Amino acid sequence: MDVTVHLDGDPDTRIEGFFEAKVFELTERIKVLEGANAELDQQNSELRERVQKLSSRQPQWPKGYHPRRHNSHAKKHGNWQPSERHHND
Numbered sequence: 472m473d474v475t476v477h478l479d480g481d482p483d484t485r486i487e488g489f490f491e492a493k494v495f496e497l498t499e500r501i502k503v504l505e506g507a508n509a510e511l512d513q514q515n516s517e518l519r520e521r522v523q524k525l526s527s528r529q530p531q532w533p534k535g536y537h538p539r540r541h542n543s544h545a546k547k548h549g550n551w552q553p554s555e556r557h558h559n560d
Contacts, residue, residue, distance in 0.1 A: 532538065
């Protein structure tokens, strides 16, 4: 769509041309954004499938690794023995 605007003509024609140009620019921008949205939608679906696949598989530990249970009580209070207590006599 070609828009011709004459500055010495009718002000209504100038305003109409201005809005036609704006509509054209916005239509082009919508096309660009729709393309970008389609790409992002495709990437999102691929990532969603990958996350689903990774979240549903059994965890694999490295060879020779043995997970241990963490004992927070011993670390918090130290490794003290009852004979190490101090009594106020």
